Structure formats: C-alpha cells, structure tokens
Amino acid sequence: MSSVLNCTNFKVSQDDTFVYIKIFDLKYPKSENIETHVDATLFHFFMEPYQLKLKVPGELNSEGELNTFVYNKEKATVTCRIEKASKGEFFDKLDGDLLEKDEFDQEINEGEQMELSEKYDKA
Helix, strand or coil: CCCCEECCCEEEEECCCEEEEEECCCCCCCCCCCEEEEECCEEEEEECCEEEEEECCCCECCCCCCCEEEEECCCCEEEEEEEECCCCCCCCCCCCECCCHHHHHHHHHHCEEECCCCCCCCC
C-alpha cells in the first residue's frame, strides 16, 4: 500500500486565454507517468506519490488543443497550461502565487512535454 502526498508547493496564474499551474518539489516520483484530468472547474494531477486537486472559479476547456503539460526532471517541476472555456474571462479569486508567462515559456523549452492523459482514478 502506497501513500499519496498532496502537493502544497504550486503557483497559479492566468491570462485572457489560459490558466497556468506550476507544481514544485516533485523530488521523489515513483514513476514519470503523469495523469491529469480537467473537468469544467476541476483540475486533478497525479504523479505517484504526488497529487494536486484544484477547483478554479471559472470553466476550463478539457479538450483544448493548446493544453500543455511539461515535466522538468532536473527542476522537479510540472508546468501546465490549460485553456479557459471562455477566452477573455477573468477568474476572480484565483489563489496562488503568480506564474509569469515568461517563466512558463522557459519551462516549455527546458522540460519534456507530456501528452494530456484522461486517466485519473485516484481518490
């Protein structure tokens, strides 16, 4: 039986089109398999033994063609870019430290881009 660790080190930001999420301190993954699930206002991330569950104050586009998930093994981070369902909508009370667009672009160039996985069955 393995235990699951909730990710507490993350940043969230937004622009007119996307919500950006960067998850830190993924130092001891048991696998490089990343599972994500985006469903309206819910975002779930799982990389054994780590998980993050967020409820955002606006709707996300789970089928967004520009949704991007990048794993940087050296920095022990995962950076996510998820399309908003309504471009231009501002999500009030989007908690978390701001993640600058330049910082996201740098992660895109340095990390390994992952395919969006619709698998997510962790409680």
